[in-house]
Amino acid sequence: MLAKANRLVRANDYRNAVRRGSHFSAANSVVYIALRDDSSPVRFGFIVAKTVGGAVIRNRVRRRLKAIGYELITRVDPGTDVVIRALPGAAETSWAVLRNEILGQVTRGGARK
RNA sequence: UGGGUCGGCAAGACGGUCGCGUUGCUCCUCACGGAGUACCGAGGAACGUCCGGGCUCCACAGGGCAGGACGGUGGGUAACACCCACCCGGGGCAACCCGCGAGAAAGUGCAACAGAAAGCAAACCGCCUCCCGGCAUGAUUUUCGGAUCGUGCAGGGCGGUAAGGGUGAAACGGUGGUGUAAGAGACCACCAGCGAUUCGUGUGAGCGAGUCGGCUAGGUAAACCUCGUCCGGAGCAAGGUCAGACAGGGAACGCUACGGGCUGCUCGCCUAGUUUCCGGGUAGACCGCUAGAGGUGUGCGGCAACGUACAUCGUAGAUAGAUGGCCGUCGAUGGUACUUCGGUACCGGGACAGAACCCGGCGUAACAGCCGGCCCAUUCA
Numbered sequence: 001m002l003a004k005a006n007r008l009v010r011a012n013d014y015r016n017a018v019r020r021g022s023h024f025s026a027a028n029s030v031v032y033i034a035l036r037d038d039s040s041p042v043r044f045g046f047i048v049a050k051t052v053g054g055a056v057i058r059n060r061v062r063r064r065l066k067a068i069g070y071e072l073i074t075r076v077d078p079g080t081d082v083v084i085r086a087l088p089g090a091a092e093t094s095w096a097v098l099r100n101e102i103l104g105q106v107t108r109g110g111a112r113k
Numbered sequence: 114u115g116g117g118u119c120g121g122c123a124a125g126a127c128g129g130u131c132g133c134g135u136u137g138c139u140c141c142u143c144a145c146g147g148a149g150u151a152c153c154g155a156g157g158a159a160c161g162u163c164c165g166g167g168c169u170c171c172a173c174a175g176g177g178c179a180g181g182a183c184g185g186u187g188g189g190u191a192a193c194a195c196c197c198a199c200c201c202g203g204g205g206c207a208a209c210c211c212g213c214g215a216g217a218a219a220g221u222g223c224a225a226c227a228g229a230a231a232g233c234a235a236a237c238c239g240c241c242u243c244c245c246g247g248c249a250u251g252a253u254u255u256u257c258g259g260a261u262c263g264u265g266c267a268g269g270g271c272g273g274u275a276a277g278g279g280u281g282a283a284a285c286g287g288u289g290g291u292g293u294a295a296g297a298g299a300c301c302a303c304c305a306g307c308g309a310u311u312c313g314u315g316u317g318a319g320c321g322a323g324u325c326g327g328c329u330a331g332g333u334a335a336a337c338c339u340c341g342u343c344c345g346g347a348g349c350a351a352g353g354u355c356a357g358a359c360a361g362g363g364a365a366c367g368c369u370a371c372g373g374g375c376u377g378c379u380c381g382c383c384u385a386g387u388u389u390c391c392g393g394g395u396a397g398a399c400c401g402c403u404a405g406a407g408g409u410g411u412g413c414g415g416c417a418a419c420g421u422a423c424a425u426c427g428u429a430g431a432u433a434g435a436u437g438g439c440c441g442u443c444g445a446u447g448g449u450a451c452u453u454c455g456g457u458a459c460c461g462g463g464a465c466a467g468a469a470c471c472c473g474g475c476g477u478a479a480c481a482g483c484c485g486g487c488c489c490a491u492u493c494a
Binding site: 002003004005007008009010011013014045046047048054055056058059060062063064066067068070071095099 | 131465
């Protein structure tokens with residue numbers, strides 16, 4: 001899970017990441033990565049629309065994404081905002097598949113290690 | 114034992130590991146904040162947002178209209194469209210279930226198909242009197258052409274009738290008799306129903322018994338409508354404090370307490386002021402924010418819903434939105450195979466669903482269970 005410091009909470013931050021960041025698509029998700037020019041912690045944001053499922057399903061998807069984000073904290077440079085958008089297929093995807101998918105996208109998008 | 118019916122319970126369990134949120138404590142920091150630690154951290158429907166309330170702001174003398182909701186009776190409640198008990202009607206052998214339970218003799222409207230006719234009377238078939246002429250036949254009479262009367266058959270006409278037939282969800286009471294040309298509440302008896310009324314009983318809806326009347330008055334109000342009762346509006350993004358941001362403009366009032374300007378006075382105008390509308394900006398922090406018509410237990414009152422007294426408990430508060438991710442063991446029902454019918458092996462792995470100001474209801478969703486009351490049938494005693 002992610003502490004508040006590692007979360008994106010402002011609508012403006014989301015807007016910046018989605019519009020200006022580079023994005024990487026996969027079967028079940030889209031990852032947006034934007035750099036801020038400072039050394040503040042890595043921040044993650046999640047977008048799970050109603051097309052993914054009902055409230056219970058969306059909650060589970062978001063919690064899984066948060067767990068993946070927790071793994072990524074040490075692998076992404078500080079000052080980076082990462083927004084992960086879940087696509088409708090994410091609800092039926094297994095944990096391992098979803099995790100590899102996100103990790104792959106983040107690696108392509110500029111992970112440090 | 115089987116079937117039914119009503120109600121209640123519960124909402125997979127245990128562990129490992131890595132985490133999240135509120136609050137308390139300790140430590141660090143000038144401070145924002147950070148670290149550690151402890152406790153607590155989703156549901157029976159948290160859902161839909163369909164009713165009812167609390168709370169907040171706005172409006173409000175009183176009354177009425179419009180609009181909406183409700184509708185057997187009595188009770189419960191903060192309130193309700195909810196709950197309890199009872200009544201009536203319908204279903205069921207029964208336990209029990211069902212009714213969107215006011216008014217159809219205030220008015221307007223509506224009724225497919227079938228049927229003659231669907232609302233205030235009418236008459237398709239049928240039944241009957243009378244009249245008309247025809248045919249057949251009998252009697253009487255005869256001037257032998259016929260005439261008169263009777264009977265029968267088929268037909269036509271003016272009427273009578275609603276017993277019978279047939280249609281329909283529904284056809285203007287039912288059965289029996291008197292009566293009649295045939296019939297008919299035309300009349301009579303009983304029954305059903307209607308109106309009025311008396312007595313008993315119940316808080317009441319009603320129930321039970323009787324008397325009188327006229328003999329019959331259809332359904333539909335989830336059609337308009339009528340009657341009775343209730344209802345101001347918006348919602349926690351309510352509302353408040355602080356910080357921050359932006360751009361003003363129109364209309365009205367009006368010198369009302371004051372000001373400034375055009376000129377000292379008067380008038381007038383502009384500005385300012387007040388009200389209001391449009392436009393623009395913000396959506397950060399804190400409060401509201403969870404102790405409440407609160408839960409549990411016992412006693413008392415009550416058929417019950419519920420009330421009441423005492424004791425006791427402390428129980429989510431997020432805001433891109435915490436309450437979890439991953440892994441392991443066990444695991445109900447289930448599937449497949451084998452079976453000595455006791456089981457064994459393998460597979461699979463839990464429904465519906467996520468708080469957002471708070472309560473009371475209703476409705477909807479849903480897997481497999483567990484427990485109990487009652488009813489019916491069956492077996493045994």
